[in-house]
Amino acid sequence: MGRSVVLIILSLFLCLGARAQQDTIAVQVDTLDRPADIGSGLPFFAKGHGAPVDTLDVGDGRIQIVLKDDNTWYFIKNVSALAESDLFTECWREHIVNPYVNTPLDSIPYRVTVCLVDSVSRFVCPHKGKVFSKFGLRRGRRHTGCDVPYPTGTPVYCAFDGRVRLAERHKGYGNLVIVRHENGLETFYGHLSRIDVAVGQWVHAGDLLGLGGSTGRSSGPHLHFETRLQGHAFDPEWIVDFENGTLRKNVFVLKRSYLSPYNKYVPDSIDEEEEIYMTDEQIRAEEERIAKERAAMKYHTIRSGDTLSGIAVRYGTTVSKICSLNSGLKPTTILSIGRKIRVK
Numbered sequence: 506m507g508r509s510v511v512l513i514i515l516s517l518f519l520c521l522g523a524r525a526q527q528d529t530i531a532v533q534v535d536t537l538d539r540p541a542d543i544g545s546g547l548p549f550f551a552k553g554h555g556a557p558v559d560t561l562d563v564g565d566g567r568i569q570i571v572l573k574d575d576n577t578w579y580f581i582k583n584v585s586a587l588a589e590s591d592l593f594t595e596c597w598r599e600h601i602v603n604p605y606v607n608t609p610l611d612s613i614p615y616r617v618t619v620c621l622v623d624s625v626s627r628f629v630c631p632h633k634g635k636v637f638s639k640f641g642l643r644r645g646r647r648h649t650g651c652d653v654p655y656p657t658g659t660p661v662y663c664a665f666d667g668r669v670r671l672a673e674r675h676k677g678y679g680n681l682v683i684v685r686h687e688n689g690l691e692t693f694y695g696h697l698s699r700i701d702v703a704v705g706q707w708v709h710a711g712d713l714l715g716l717g718g719s720t721g722r723s724s725g726p727h728l729h730f731e732t733r734l735q736g737h738a739f740d741p742e743w744i745v746d747f748e749n750g751t752l753r754k755n756v757f758v759l760k761r762s763y764l765s766p767y768n769k770y771v772p773d774s775i776d777e778e779e780e781i782y783m784t785d786e787q788i789r790a791e792e793e794r795i796a797k798e799r800a801a802m803k804y805h806t807i808r809s810g811d812t813l814s815g816i817a818v819r820y821g822t823t824v825s826k827i828c829s830l831n832s833g834l835k836p837t838t839i840l841s842i843g844r845k846i847r848v849k
């Protein structure tokens with residue numbers, strides 16, 4: 506009797522173990538070196554066959570280390586812990602392209618450090634190629650991603666580890682896959698001819714998401730690739746060098762201003778270490794400076810009869826200064842009534 510209870514408990518344990526194994530992502534294998542000061546006569550681990558013998562939590566339990574009986578170890582991501590985190594539960598909508606519509610730009614911290622790769626997370630370029638249509642304004646419309654030529658049927662790879670949030674056809678995008686990543690970003694893969702993943706699926710960097718194509722509003726086979734932070738798109742070329750298929754940075758300091766469609770950010774080729782390691786005082790000083798700058802900003806709503814020179818006189822400034830504060834505004838621009846322009 507006692508023996509069968511033990512057997513039942515043991516088999517239950519094994520079942521749960523097998524399940525946990527399926528729910529996790531193996532990432533990296535490394536070897537635990539035997540410390541030099543351990544004498545050769547002392548018993549250490551008996552070399553086994555690579556069977557997992559223990560799992561250790563690291564940090565908040567989202568990453569675990571599995572120790573094996575052959576003195577090696579590997580990292581796994583604890584997917585069940587990740588699934589419960591805010592990142593993968595808040596604004597998680599499976600049929601809405603941008604579920605962050607109620608997240609205005611102002612609510613994003615003015616500076617977010619995005620860890621793109623580390624010892625357990627890698628990057629794989631979705632496809633190498635020369636970007637032929639860049640992020641930004643294109644024929645008067647905002648192009649929220651960049652386009653890479655893509656022969657129909659070519660595999661599209663996932664850029665970072667994450668979970669598929671959307672995988673279906675959407676008007677302009679055609680067949681679209683959106684993956685949310687642990688680094689807080691979402692990546693978009695549009696115009697696919699075939700989708701090979703399902704919503705909710707956990708994926709690795711380098712996993713096949715589908716095949717390139719020309720579905721949706723597309724003038725020929727290409728991949729439309731987007732990077733977004735809480736629904737706000739920024740230029741993927743700031744972080745990805747598509748021609749070489751590499752990341753430009755390991756850590757990306759994303760300032761809120763970069764998310765504005767009119768930003769003028771130009772990326773450096775090296776990580777902005779100073780920015781990453783700013784002290785609390787420096788961050789506070791920077792926040793205060795920005796708050797002061799925002800408080801000093803003044804706007805004017807155009808009324809009938811307004812002219813730029815009249816507005817400049819009224820606010821004690823010049824036409825050229827006003828133009829420099831408003832992207833696209835020229836001294837000759839016809840002012841439409843109701844338009845809000847920045848004057849200071």
Ligand SMILES: [Zn+2]
Pocket residue numbers: 638648650651652728729730
């Ligand atoms: Zn595009």
